[in-house]
Amino acid sequence: MIGTLVRRDWLELSRSPRWWLLIGIVALLGALSAATAWDAARQYEREVAAASAADLRNFEQQGAKNPHAAAHFGQYAFRPAGPLAFFDPGVSAYTGAVIWLEAHRMNLGELRAAEEADPASRAAQLTPAWLFQVAVPLLLLVLLAPAVAGERERGTLALVLSQSVRLNRVVVAKVLTAASAAVLAALPVGAGLAVAAAGGTSDVAWRTAALAGVYGLYWLAIAAIALGVSALASSRRQAVAILVGVWVVWMVVLPRVAVGVAERLAPAPHAAEFWAAVKADQDAGPDGHSPAEVRRKALERQLLARYGVANVDELPVNFTAVFLQSLEEHGNAVFDRRYGELWDTWDRQQRVRSWFGVASPYLTVRHLSMGLAGTDDVHVRDFTRAAERHRRELVHALHEHQARAGAKQRFFVADPSLWASMPRFDYAPPSLRSIAARYRLDALLLVLWAAAAVLFAAYAARTAEREP
C-alpha cells in the first residue's frame, strides 16, 4: 500500500518541472560547493605540509646560538584541516591556522582566514554542510507544506481516505517521497563524503557514518514537522507561511540570538583584560607577592646552598638556564589558570548555544556536524593543547641543555647540531570515541527532536483523519 502511495506521489512530483528545477539547483550547488571545498582543503593540506617541513628546516638551521635564544625563535605549529573539513569547515576560518611556540608565552592561533576573507564570505558561505543544514530542509519544507493541506484543498484527501487508507500511511509515503528527493539533491555531496570515508582511517569512516545518521535524523524531523503542519493547517497557504516562518526563525534568527544570550550569560574577557590579568599573575609570582627579581635571588641562595659554592659562576649548572626554566614553570601555571578560565567560559557559552537546540534543531545539527567533521572548537582546542605541550617540552629541553652544557659559562652558545635533536611536533587529531561525550547534549536533543516530530506528525495525521 505504502509503495503504491509513494509511486503516486513520485508521479505527481515528476510531472512538476518546478520541483525538478529545485532538486537540480540544490544538487548542482552541492556538487559545486563539494568540489571547490575539496580542492581548497587539499590545497591547504599541501600548504600545511610544506610549511611544517620548512619551519622544521628553519629551526634546525638556525646556526650556533644560545638555547634560550632558540626558544625565543621557537617553532610554529600548523593546524591541519582534517579529511572532512571540506564538508563542514566549522570554526576553521575564525581560529588561527598557526600557533607560534615561543619562550615565555602560550599563544592562541594567528592568521585567521576570516580576517582577510572577502566581506561576502561573512554574509553566507556556500559549503556542503550549509546546504545540508539550511537548503535541504527548505526543500523539504516547500515540498511537504502542501502535501496534506493541498490534497484537502483539492478534495483528493477525502477520496484517498474513503479507500480504507489510513492517513498515517499517506504521511509515511510522503516522507519517503520527500526523503528520496532530498537524497537525490544530496547525492553529489554524499559521493564526496563516501570518497573521504573510503580513503581515510576507520575513525573517518565512523565520523562519516555518524554524519549520515545525524543528517538522516535531522531531515526526518524536518519532514515530519512539515507534514504535521500541513495536516493541521487550514490551507496550503497557511502551511507554507507557518513553515517558512519557522525556517527563518530556526536558521536565521535564533543562531544569532543564541550567540548574544551566550555572551550575556557567560561573558568572556576582552583581549586587554585577559593579557593584563596574565601579566599581573606573572609579575606577582607563585605566592602572589614575589616579583621576578626576588625569586631570582631566592633561587640563587637555594642553589648556592645546595652545591656549597660562593657564586653562580661556580655552580655545576648554568644558573641563567635554571632561572629561566623556573620563570617558564611559573608562567605555565599562570597560562593553565587563565586559559583554563577562558576555556571554561567558552564551554559555558557552548552549553548555552546547545540548549538553544531545544528551540532550533538547526543549532543542534550544526554543533554535531562540525564536531564530526573535526572542525569545531573541541578539535581546535585539542590542537592548541597539543601544541602547548610541545612548546613546554621544547623550551624545557633547550633550557636543560643550557643548564648542563652551559655550566660555568656566562654566554653559552650551543652547537648547531643541537636543534635537530630537539623534540618534534607530531599531531594526531582526537578519535571520535575519545571526545564523543562532549556531544551528548546535542545528540540527545537531536534524537528528542526526531521522536517529537514523528509523534507530532502521527498526532496531526490522526486529527486530520477525523476532519478530512
Added chain:
Amino acid sequence: MSVAVTRLFRSDWRLLRSEQAAALVLAVLAVVSVIAALEGRVALDARLAEIAEYRKEASASDERTRAALARHATGLATPADASAGLPNSLGHDLLLVPDATSVLTIGESDLQPLRATLTAGGRLDDLFRFYQIDNPAQLAAGSLDLAFVVVHLVPLALLVLGFGVLATDRERGALAMLLSQPVSARAVAWTRLALRAGLVYGIVAIVAIGTVVDAAVRGDAPFDAWRLGMWLAGVAVYVAVWTALVGAVVATDLEADASALALVALWLVLTIVMPSLASLAARYAAPLPSRLELVTELRAAENAANARSRALLQGYVADHPELQGAEGGAVAPFVKTFFLVQRTVEAAAAPVRGRYDAQRRAQAEVVAALRYLSPALLAQGVLQDAAGTGPARYEAFRRLAVEERARWLAAVETPLMSGRRLGVEQYEALPRATVPAERFPEVARRVMGPAVALIVLAVALGVWAQRRLPRVRAQE
C-alpha cells in the same frame, strides 16, 4: 497627495490594524530590532572597555617613564629605572576608537584589531598582536545587529506584508469593487506597499536613532550625525528596492500563494545564495597566496640575518660615522643587533609581503565588482561604511599603523644605535599619532557606487511594475 490616495491610505491603515498577521510581523520586527540594538550596544561597550584598558596601561607606563627620567636627570635613578627612556623600551599605542554609530553595524569590528603597538622592539608582523582571543564558535555563528535585521529580515517583513496587496482582495472578490471606484490598481498597490514600507522603515529608524543617540550621549565614542544620516538613507534605499521588488511580483498577476513563494525564493537567492556564490567566485578569481608560506619565508630571512648579525652591526657603524665610538652607551649591543636583524628581515620579506598585498587588493576589486550581483551585499557594504565598521576603515587603520610605525622607527633609530637614553624633552617629542576621524566626503565616495546601483535597481523595478500594474486582473 490626492484625495483618493489619502482615502486609500486611511482605509488601508484601518485594514492593516485589524490584521493580526500584520501586527504580529511588525511586533516581531520591533522586538528583534530592539534585541539587535542592545547587542550592538553591548559590543560597543566591550570595545570601549578594551580601549580604556589600553589607555590606562599607556598612561601608567607614561607616568612611570616620566618619573624615572626625572630621577635620571637629577642623578637619583634607582636600578629599577635602568631601562627607562631607552629607545627600544618605549612604545606608543595607536588606537582605533569605534564610532557611536558602530552600535548599528558590528561589521568587521569583532574580527579586526583596534590597537597597533608602535615600538622598535619587534617586526612589522608584530604590529598587531594579542587581540585574537575571541571564542571562534561565537564569531562563526555571527552576531545579531541592526544591519543584519535590515539586510535579512526587513525584506522578509516587506514581502510577508506586501505579497497579497492585490491578490488577497481579488481572492475575496473585493478588488473589482475597489477598482470600480475612481482609483487605479497602481494607486492601490503603491499606496498599500508604501504604507507597509513606511511602517517597517519607521520601526528600524526609531530603534536606530534611539540607540545611536544613547551611545552618543554617553560620550565615550565619537559621534558624527552624518554617519547616522547616511545609515538611515542606506536603509531607506534598501527598503525601496525590496518594496519595488514586491511591487514587481504583485504586478506579475500571480496568485497570492505563487507570489509569496516567488518572493521567498528571490529573498533566498538575493540575500543568501548570491553572496555565497560571489564569495566563492572571488576566492577562485583572485586567490590569496599562502600566508603560511609568508611565515616560513620570514623565518628563513631571520636565520639568514642572524647569521650575519655581527657584520650587520659593523656595516651600520661604518655607514654612520657619527656613531664611531658610541658602541657602549646605555643600550646593550644585542639590542642594537636585534634591531638591525629585524630591519633586515623586513626588507627581505618586503617582496613576498608586497605580492600578498597586491593579490589582496586584486581580490578586493573582484569582490567590489561581484557585490553588484546582490542588493544584500551592496546594502551590507553601505551600512558598514556608514557605521564606520567596514573593511575599508580597518584597511586604512592598518596602513596608517604601518606608516606611523615607520615614523616611530625613524625617530628612535639614531638614539638607539648610539646607545643614548632619551631625555624628557626628547621623550615628549616622539611622534604620538592618533587615528583621524573619517571625513564625510571619503565615506560618501565609497558608498556612492552601491547606493546609486540600489537606487537604479529600485527605480527600474518600480517602472516595470508601474507599466504592468494596469494589466492585473480584477477578478479570479
